Amino acid sequence: MGWKKSLGFLPYGKDFQRHRRIFQEYFSKNATNNYQSIQLREARLLAQNLAAGPSDLDYVLNRFSAAIIMGITYGQQIKSDDDPFVKLVNEVGIAFTHAGSIGANVLDIFPFLRYMPSWFPGTYYANFARKNASKVRRMYDYPFEVVQEQMSKGTAKHSLVSYYTEALNSGNDLGFEFDAEDIKGAAATTYMAGTETTASSLSIFILAMILYPDFQTRAQEELDRVVGVDRLPEFSDRPSLPYLEYVLHETLR
Numbered sequence: 001m002g003w004k005k006s007l008g009f010l011p012y013g014k015d016f017q018r019h020r021r022i023f024q025e026y027f028s029k030n031a032t033n034n035y036q037s038i039q040l041r042e043a044r045l046l047a048q049n050l051a052a053g054p055s056d057l058d059y060v061l062n063r064f065s066a067a068i069i070m071g072i073t074y075g076q077q078i079k080s081d082d083d084p085f086v087k088l089v090n091e092v093g094i095a096f097t098h099a100g101s102i103g104a105n106v107l108d109i110f111p112f113l114r115y116m117p118s119w120f121p122g123t124y125y126a127n128f129a130r131k132n133a134s135k136v137r138r139m140y141d142y143p144f145e146v147v148q149e150q151m152s153k154g155t156a157k158h159s160l161v162s163y164y165t166e167a168l169n170s171g172n173d174l175g176f177e178f179d180a181e182d183i184k185g186a187a188a189t190t191y192m193a194g195t196e197t198t199a200s201s202l203s204i205f206i207l208a209m210i211l212y213p214d215f216q217t218r219a220q221e222e223l224d225r226v227v228g229v230d231r232l233p234e235f236s237d238r239p240s241l242p243y244l245e246y247v248l249h250e251t252l253r
């Protein structure tokens with residue numbers, strides 16, 4: 001499908017190590033503090049969307065996680081529901097999750113099948129991959145090009161792509177080698193790794209709160225006691241919300 005230079009599919013070796021390094025640097029514990037403003041902005045929008053009443057829950061949760069990752073990875077803010085980039089990554093996401101099991105696909109067992117014509121038995125996933133490869137390529141190229149254009153105009157916001165591109169353009173003093181394809185692959189991987197995982201975790205949180213309302217009540221009581229009812233929670237409240245922290249850990253577990 002064209003998932004080149006993507007950590008999830010790289011065999012162990014130099015590329016694999018380089019990509020882990022890109023992620024570990026950009027998503028270190030310290031660095032992630034810089035992304036809190038984006039998370040807070042989108043969390044509040046999510047709260048508004050949820051409070052607005054019945055809506056397509058999956059859609060609202062996906063929009064939330066996509067918006068955060070898009071801000072961090074590409075420095076873009078999702079303004080409308082029919083944002084072309086969101087549409088593209090949703091299509092790629094569907095292609096990704098319908099492409100068969102990784103490592104247990106008939107193509108993994110008989111790799112020669114990928115060279116066979118579409119009428120040949122057992123080539124369903126090879127055809128599927130061929131059909132969707134252009135979308136994956138577009139997901140690598142399109143947002144990267146948007147950021148490059150914004151950088152040349154001086155309007156780009158700080159992001160994973162702008163950070164590593166700047167390093168590349170200024171002679172790269174980060175201490176390890178990488179090129180534009182590495183940046184594209186790391187950015188696309190971040191998007192795929194962070195969107196559905198986050199949205200589905202939130203979905204599980206909501207399910208857990210419905211199934212165990214006593215725990216919801218206790219978490220709500222803690223929030224009301226610590227934050228009050230006149231403002232929304234901030235990241236700085238987090239150390240004072242131990243019960244909520246346990247609920248979060250349990251959700252992730």
Ligand code: HEM
Nearest residue numbers: 007020023024027069190191193194195197198199201252
């Ligand atoms: C609640 C949401 C998430 C869940 C449940 C989740 C789950 C996981 C799991 C199980 C692993 C494998 C860990 C291991 O065995 O070493 C992993 C690795 C990874 N995840 Fe996530 N993830 C989530 C969110 C994210 C987000 C938001 C991003 C990007 C911003 C991300 C990027 C990555 C990367 C890059 C790795 C590979 C790390 C490495 O080995 O260097 N994930 N994730």
